[in-house]
Amino acid sequence: MTETTLAIANDIEARFPQCVTPDERGGYEGYLIEAGKLVEFATALRDEFGYDFLSSVTGVDYLPDEKMEVVYHTYRSTGGGAFVFKVQTPRQTPSVPSLCGIFPGAEFQEREAWDLLGIHFQGHPDLRRILMWEGFEGHPLRKDWKEAYYESDAKPFDSRWPVGEIYRAEDENPFKGNVVYPQGFDPDKWTPEGETALYAGMHEVETDEAMHTDQIVVNLGPQHPSTHGVFRMVATLDGETIVKLRPVMGYLHRNHEKIGERNTYLMNIPFTDRLDYLSSMTANWGYVQAVEKLLGPKTAAPERAEYIRVIMAEFTRISNHLMAIGALLNDLGAYFTPMLYALKERELILDIFEATAGSRMMCNYYRFGGLARDLPAGVYEKMRDLAFERLPRQIDELDRYLTENEVVIARCEGVGVLTPEEAIAYSAVGPVLRASGVPYDVRRADPYGIYERFDFDVAVRYHGDVYDRYLVRLDEIRQSIRILQQALDDLPEGEIMAGKPKYSMRVPAGEAYGRVEAPKGELGFYVVSDGSANPWRYHVRAPSFINLTALSKMCEGDKVADAVIILGSIDIVLGETDR
Amino acid sequence: MYGKGIIKGLGVTLKHFLDTYVDDIRVGKKRYTEEGVAYRSSKDVRGLFTVQYPEEKLPTPEEFRFIPFLVYDEGEDGEKNIRCTSCGICSKVCPPQCIWIVRSEDPETGRPIPEPSDFFIDVDVCMNCGMCAEFCPFDAIVMGHDYELAVYDRLANNIYDKDKLLKPAAYYQAIRPVNYRIQAEARAEKEAKKATAQSKKEA
Numbered sequence A: 001m002t003e004t005t006l007a008i009a010n011d012i013e014a015r016f017p018q019c020v021t022p023d024e025r026g027g028y029e030g031y032l033i034e035a036g037k038l039v040e041f042a043t044a045l046r047d048e049f050g051y052d053f054l055s056s057v058t059g060v061d062y063l064p065d066e067k068m069e070v071v072y073h074t075y076r077s078t079g080g081g082a083f084v085f086k087v088q089t090p091r092q093t094p095s096v097p098s099l100c101g102i103f104p105g106a107e108f109q110e111r112e113a114w115d116l117l118g119i120h121f122q123g124h125p126d127l128r129r130i131l132m133w134e135g136f137e138g139h140p141l142r143k144d145w146k147e148a149y150y151e152s153d154a155k156p157f158d159s160r161w162p163v164g165e166i167y168r169a170e171d172e173n174p175f176k177g178n179v180v181y182p183q184g185f186d187p188d189k190w191t192p193e194g195e196t197a198l199y200a201g202m203h204e205v206e207t208d209e210a211m212h213t214d215q216i217v218v219n220l221g222p223q224h225p226s227t228h229g230v231f232r233m234v235a236t237l238d239g240e241t242i243v244k245l246r247p248v249m250g251y252l253h254r255n256h257e258k259i260g261e262r263n264t265y266l267m268n269i270p271f272t273d274r275l276d277y278l279s280s281m282t283a284n285w286g287y288v289q290a291v292e293k294l295l296g297p298k299t300a301a302p303e304r305a306e307y308i309r310v311i312m313a314e315f316t317r318i319s320n321h322l323m324a325i326g327a328l329l330n331d332l333g334a335y336f337t338p339m340l341y342a343l344k345e346r347e348l349i350l351d352i353f354e355a356t357a358g359s360r361m362m363c364n365y366y367r368f369g370g371l372a373r374d375l376p377a378g379v380y381e382k383m384r385d386l387a388f389e390r391l392p393r394q395i396d397e398l399d400r401y402l403t404e405n406e407v408v409i410a411r412c413e414g415v416g417v418l419t420p421e422e423a424i425a426y427s428a429v430g431p432v433l434r435a436s437g438v439p440y441d442v443r444r445a446d447p448y449g450i451y452e453r454f455d456f457d458v459a460v461r462y463h464g465d466v467y468d469r470y471l472v473r474l475d476e477i478r479q480s481i482r483i484l485q486q487a488l489d490d491l492p493e494g495e496i497m498a499g500k501p502k503y504s505m506r507v508p509a510g511e512a513y514g515r516v517e518a519p520k521g522e523l524g525f526y527v528v529s530d531g532s533a534n535p536w537r538y539h540v541r542a543p544s545f546i547n548l549t550a551l552s553k554m555c556e557g558d559k560v561a562d563a564v565i566i567l568g569s570i571d572i573v574l575g576e577t578d579r
Numbered sequence B: 001m002y003g004k005g006i007i008k009g010l011g012v013t014l015k016h017f018l019d020t021y022v023d024d025i026r027v028g029k030k031r032y033t034e035e036g037v038a039y040r041s042s043k044d045v046r047g048l049f050t051v052q053y054p055e056e057k058l059p060t061p062e063e064f065r066f067i068p069f070l071v072y073d074e075g076e077d078g079e080k081n082i083r084c085t086s087c088g089i090c091s092k093v094c095p096p097q098c099i100w101i102v103r104s105e106d107p108e109t110g111r112p113i114p115e116p117s118d119f120f121i122d123v124d125v126c127m128n129c130g131m132c133a134e135f136c137p138f139d140a141i142v143m144g145h146d147y148e149l150a151v152y153d154r155l156a157n158n159i160y161d162k163d164k165l166l167k168p169a170a171y172y173q174a175i176r177p178v179n180y181r182i183q184a185e186a187r188a189e190k191e192a193k194k195a196t197a198q199s200k201k202e203a
């Protein structure tokens, strides 16, 4: 805890003498709040102490203690460290007050905690399942929930060695011959409850126009080319105007977190590649950072590794933003020419990843205390060529190509507006937040790695519309090039790993929250260790997912054709949204 | 002037179009050789990037990883000396748990012997992460470069057994010369150390 947060903590304790107690479990931080006082406490925290940005809400199932815990990480939108608080609730009837009224950004995250852990949030406006399908029974992240084919609690599995009994997991699954329906069940006539609730929520919009017109409900997706994957938007339309819109996701859900809790710590690194598969390097970094916090300072990465981490992350940012811009233009109808120009530059960046990490997209390159391997011969020169010559030139060309295009401007300006206050309230992050005039970038606001050493500006624009989100990405690419040039010039020689690479390690009990500025925004990993070889809790704060909370707000009042580009301007990847 | 932005943009596409031809003329026939393919993914290329797969293929860098294989050293009379000692580390680190190892025992003494009696990798499940190769203490499992593995029937073909996984050390050296050299040097150094320690002990 830094000095300022310590001072604030003292103030808070004085302000709420009975119901706020420091969390004194070993390796834990923050405060335990009494459930009854939660809303009052959160209001004071936001209005009196300035912690106006709710980064992450998640639940933890402490099965041995018969308790559920909801964990909140809040920050100030002006920068600085976290204020962490928790609410405990009995495991049999877990229920805590909802914070949606104070932090609207909690809406989807609370729904997720309800869906996966069965924690009920009193006063939540729309507490339905969000990632699992509507007919699903149970809450899969509970520690006593077991999937259909279940081998054992934790990896590695005993059946692999020394007597490897080879089989296919799919053969062991009882649903192998497809699902058997209960008697009298007709799938054609069945509408899941959640679906009925969703549609019931769509019809109630009153307009004050003199002439009464019918509103219709339209499903955009889940199979829709412009949705960047399987993603659905249910919109109520009045003519062509959207009066209400609800995103529906989870089609790509695989319970990344449950998988992660059965994996060992090391095994999770390649799985993080599969979250935002366009920027696996930064996902690696976020997770590795959280575990390094648990492991303590002896695993700090050596200098050279720190530099390479920055270089890889910035190349990732450039390639991601190029894709985001290309895809946005696709959504606008400029079919595939801008996209291919973007892909071309990305291709050269991926060549570097392939030569170093071994794979173009599934990089699996960061390790606890360093990196998997050093740069092979020739890669450094390639990086320099890109950072000093090619990329600056090509970005200028992209700028010339698109920025002043009248059609782009006409379609994007003033569309999907999010004000700064709304952006903060909805926990928007990354380019979405910064295009709304909030200069918040984790690399500056709460620096990690060696970002403090570099000279760069936080890109910010002020209109909060689709056009500004495009411009912010372009600005960020330029800033990333600046960082790259400095990092490549200063790259020292030396080791790339603290100590010897180890495949199993003891992670001290405790909790840690590691966050990085991923290309799509703040990407956080909340890891709880109970001292065993597998994490007790592994949670991903996914920017693609939480940025969607503000989607309805951005779309309401705009035309239905704009919904597609508004979604494109948020830049989501469904691998990360659905996890 | 309204429309200036669009015209400027169209200029960029026109330039791209022409650049491809200029590049084509400049590089000439070489464009379609291996060298030309490598040039097409370099910083200098201006026009078209496309590689006509499968007629043309991008070169794979040394670190590229696909399905792992087991390495054997060829003995003097052609026998295969499998490096793997069935230590089980790879099957323990494998994130999706797709490696199965059957350890063998000496029929007389009943004691385990190093060479595995069988070794399976379910390549449908393998996520090509490279962890097995990274942590194998005997340089016995290595990530391959062959990415053209499509089959008609995955059920019959995609669990690789020991025979299918085994490849000679010479192949390893051919696709990953630098790694091979580093590992061979490290092993030699270890051996030398052991030898000196041994001789000291004897002395």
Ligand code: SF4
Binding pocket: B083, B084, B085, B086, B087, B088, B089, B090, B091, B101, B135, B136, B137, B138, B139, B140, B141
């Ligand atoms: S780690 Fe290497 S030596 Fe050990 S079982 Fe695997 S392949 Fe064999």
Ligand code: SF4
Binding pocket: B068, B090, B093, B094, B095, B096, B097, B098, B099, B121, B125, B126, B127, B128, B129, B130, B131, B132, B133
């Ligand atoms: S590459 Fe990864 S997934 Fe494949 S066998 Fe090796 S450790 Fe397992």
